[in-house]
Amino acid sequence: MRIKIVTGDITKIRVDAIVNAANTTLLGGGGVDGAIHRAAGPKLLEFCKTLNGCRTGEAKISPAFDLPASYVIHTPGPVWHGGNKGEAEKLAGSYRNSMLLAEKHGVKSISFPAISTGVYGYPLPEATAIALKTIKDLAKVVTIEEVVFVCFNEATREVYQQIAD
Numbered sequence: 278m279r280i281k282i283v284t285g286d287i288t289k290i291r292v293d294a295i296v297n298a299a300n301t302t303l304l305g306g307g308g309v310d311g312a313i314h315r316a317a318g319p320k321l322l323e324f325c326k327t328l329n330g331c332r333t334g335e336a337k338i339s340p341a342f343d344l345p346a347s348y349v350i351h352t353p354g355p356v357w358h359g360g361n362k363g364e365a366e367k368l369a370g371s372y373r374n375s376m377l378l379a380e381k382h383g384v385k386s387i388s389f390p391a392i393s394t395g396v397y398g399y400p401l402p403e404a405t406a407i408a409l410k411t412i413k414d415l416a417k418v419v420t421i422e423e424v425v426f427v428c429f430n431e432a433t434r435e436v437y438q439q440i441a442d
C-alpha cells in the first residue's frame with residue numbers, strides 16, 4: 278500500500294474515494310465538509326439526508342456526484358476536549374472505519390484530509406501521528422493500494438512529512 282502526502286484541495290485529487298471530515302448530522306458545514314459539498318453539488322446533501330447522521334469515529338458512504346471520485350466517505354472526527362475524553366480512540370476510529378468501509382466497496386485509492394485538526398481543534402502533531410499509525414497498521418489487511426493524505430497548507434504538510442519519516 279503506497280502512502281502519499283500532498284498539499285492541495287482534496288476536491289481536486291483523483292482517487293476512488295474522498296474522505297470528508299463531517300459532523301454527526303452529515304448535513305454539511307464549513308471547512309473541508311463545505312468544500313466537498315460545494316464540489317459534489319446539491320445531490321450530495323440530498324443523499325446524506327437519507328443517512329440519518331453518523332456517530333463520531335464511525336463512517337458512512339455516499340456517491341461522489343460531481344466530484345472526480347466514485348465515493349465520498351463521511352466520518353465525524355472527535356472535537357478536542359483536552360485529550361481525556363477518548364479523543365485519540367475516536368480519531369483512530371474515523372481513519373480505521375473509513376478504510377474498512379472503502380475496502381468493502383472495492384476502493385483502490387482513497388484520500389484523507391487532516392480530520393479534526395480544523396474547527397474541531399485537535400492538535401495537529403497528535404492527530405497526524407494517529408492518522409499515520411492507523412493507516413500503516415491496516416496496510417497488511419486491506420487491498421487498498423494508495424492512501425493520499427491531502428494537506429490544505431504547507432504547515433500541515435511539514436508536520437505530516439516529519440512524522441511520516
Ligand code: APR
Binds near residue numbers: 288298309
Ligand atoms: N481540502 C483539503 N483539506 C481541507 C480543505 C480542502 N478543500 N478545506 C479545509 N481543509 C483542512 C483544514 O485546513 C484542516 O486541516 O481540513 C482539515 C480539517 O478541518 P475542518 O474542515 O475544520 O474539519 P474538522 O476540524 O474535522 O471539523 C469538522 O467542521 O466544517 C465543519 O461540518 C464540519 O462540523 C464539522 C467540523
